[in-house]
Every structure is written in structure tokens, then in C-alpha cells.
Amino acid sequence: MDSTTTTGNDAGPPEFRAFAAARSHHLIRTAYLLTGGDAHLAEDLAQEALGKLYGNWRRISRMANPAGYARTVLVNTFLSHRRRRSSREHVTDTFAETAAPPADPALRVTLLQALAELPQQDRAVLILRYWEDLGVEETADALRLTPSAVRSRASRALGRLRTRLGEQFDELARP
Known part of the structure; x- marks a missing residue:
């Protein structure tokens, strides 16, 4: 088997996997604040942003500040999500459970x-x-x-x- 061939369990190039592992928590935390405390939407937005980064990882990995670019992609993903008609949700007074109390x-x-x-x-x-x-x-x-x-x-x-x-x-x- 060719060494460049990926398997179904592979999540992309090792450099991207390392970047995603290092930055995903930070992106989710930022998305959580952007969404006004919706933990599930925050995770979705962070995952969508990482998906966008993965598609262009070769170019992005050569940038001076890929983390800054990832944050920009996350904010733009949040703003475009709010513009979509399908994103209309009803806000409730309940918050997602947290592992440790703040x-x-x-x-x-x-x-x-x-x-x-x-x-x-x-x-x-x-x-x-x-x-x-x-x-x-x-x-x-x-x-x-x-x-x-x-x-x-x-x-x-x-x-x-x-x-x-x-x-x-x-x-x-x-x-």
C-alpha cells in the first residue's frame, strides 16, 4: 500500500490533526461565547470551521498565523450561520450541563x-x-x-x- 494513501480512520495530514487537537478547545470556547452560551451550536460551528480549514490546509499551514486565520474562519462561520434562515432557533432559559461548575x-x-x-x-x-x-x-x-x-x-x-x-x-x- 502506498504511504500517501489514507484509511477511513485517518483524519487528514498529521500536521492538521495536531493543529486541530491543539486549537479545537480554544475554538469551541470562543464559539460558545459568540453563540451566547449554546454549547451544542458552539461545537458545531467549531467543527464546521475546522472542516473549512481542512479543505485548504496546504495553503493555510504556510501562513504566518494559522490560529488567527482559524479564529477568523470561526467568526465568519458564526456570522453566516446567523444569517441563514434555517438557523432560527428558540432560545430557552436552560443552559448546557458543564463538567465543572464555573x-x-x-x-x-x-x-x-x-x-x-x-x-x-x-x-x-x-x-x-x-x-x-x-x-x-x-x-x-x-x-x-x-x-x-x-x-x-x-x-x-x-x-x-x-x-x-x-x-x-x-x-x-x-x-
Whole structure:
């Protein structure tokens, strides 16, 4: 058998398998925040993003920052998913089970609810800027926006969060 032939159990080139194993948890966590706490949709989006990367892995693996590109693909996958008519789902007040309880469940639930109420582009800006700790330029590149649009969306979205959280905001912001 030729050494380049793959079997049905093979998940692609070893370099891609290593990349996917190293980055999948990070992608799922980011998708979880983007979806407003929907763990199942987050896993689906991360898997779809990895599928898109797999198709172009030769080109992507030669990039300077394949992880950044993967994050951009994930955000674009999230945004296109929200635009599809078939993605209309009814939000419920139940959350997916977690293996370990978070440090402060009330804070987590409150912030996830507040994030879920933001428009999708504003939510994406906040998550990339403040959760992923990207700069304005990197966020602008990932979302195909101008840096000034990123700054204005971030400011507007933070204002909406402050309004939504009200008095809780000061308590939540304290360490």
C-alpha cells in the first residue's frame, strides 16, 4: 500500500490533526461565547470551521498565523450561520450541563444573557477585543471592518451592556 494513501480512520495530514487537537478547545470556547452560551451550536460551528480549514490546509499551514486565520474562519462561520434562515432557533432559559461548575455561576449566566442580547457583530467585536484580547487592527481584519468601526461598535456594545446590567455592572466589574 502506498504511504500517501489514507484509511477511513485517518483524519487528514498529521500536521492538521495536531493543529486541530491543539486549537479545537480554544475554538469551541470562543464559539460558545459568540453563540451566547449554546454549547451544542458552539461545537458545531467549531467543527464546521475546522472542516473549512481542512479543505485548504496546504495553503493555510504556510501562513504566518494559522490560529488567527482559524479564529477568523470561526467568526465568519458564526456570522453566516446567523444569517441563514434555517438557523432560527428558540432560545430557552436552560443552559448546557458543564463538567465543572464555573467560579461564579451567577456572574457567568448574567454576562452570557447580556451578551446574547447584543447584535451579532457587536458581540463578535466584544469577544474578539476583550475575551480573545485582540487589538483593534486584528479585530478589524478578522471581521472585515475598519478600525474606527471596531472602536465605535465596542463602545456602543459596552454601553448597552452597562445599561442592561444596571447596578449589577459595578458589582460584576469588581475583582
